[in-house]
Amino acid sequence: MRLYTEATDGSYIETKESALVWHYCDADPDFGSWQAKQLLDHLESVVANEPVVAKKGKHIIEVMPQGITKGLVAEEVLSSMSENGKSPDFVLCIGDDRSDEDMFESLLTKAYGGSSPRALEIFSCTVGQKPSKANYYLDDTVDVVRLLQALGTSMQSNLCRKQSTEHG
Numbered sequence: 001m002r003l004y005t006e007a008t009d010g011s012y013i014e015t016k017e018s019a020l021v022w023h024y025c026d027a028d029p030d031f032g033s034w035q036a037k038q039l040l041d042h043l044e045s046v047v048a049n050e051p052v053v054a055k056k057g058k059h060i061i062e063v064m065p066q067g068i069t070k071g072l073v074a075e076e077v078l079s080s081m082s083e084n085g086k087s088p089d090f091v092l093c094i095g096d097d098r099s100d101e102d103m104f105e106s107l108l109t110k111a112y113g114g115s116s117p118r119a120l121e122i123f124s125c126t127v128g129q130k131p132s133k134a135n136y137y138l139d140d141t142v143d144v145v146r147l148l149q150a151l152g153t154s155m156q157s158n159l160c161r162k163q164s165t166e167h168g
Contacts, residue, residue: 001039001061008035018068025059036061058097070099071106078110078120089121092151094144095134096127104133 001022005011010026022039024032039061043054051066081087093107104124126132127144138144
């Protein structure tokens with residue numbers, strides 16, 4: 001990945017807890033796409049006998065342990081929270097590419113909070129209008145920011161109202 005980063009202006013490597021990601025969103029679109037294909041072909045041959053998988057996403061090439069998906073991670077996080085008695089009331093899941101589809105599917109098909117007296121509200125949104133397992137879509141990242149700002153404002157005003165009723 002380092003060699004492809006050096007050869008591709010506007011690309012960079014991100015090290016995550018469970019993946020290594022090569023980003024090329026700021027590279028020349030044609031050259032970046034061509035380099036991504038070359039990198040993916042190279043990685044698939046290099047890691048063929050390793051317990052990892054190389055995948056193409058939206059302007060990224062990602063290498064992660066085999067069998068680990070965003071869906072599996074989401075399931076683990078929610079199950080762990082539930083087991084510790086801290087089940088969330090609300091989950092907002094936003095993604096913009098194919099690697100997010102297993103997460104949408106997992107969140108929407110698993111019965112989280114089924115044994116809990118409160119139902120878990122799950123809102124899944126894909127970014128861009130396209131076929132998806134998400135229930136909703138947002139047009140672009142500007143809409144994502146607007147949604148998050150509106151949720152933040154709503155939460156702040158609800159907290160202020162709650163405090164005033166408790167102290168009044």
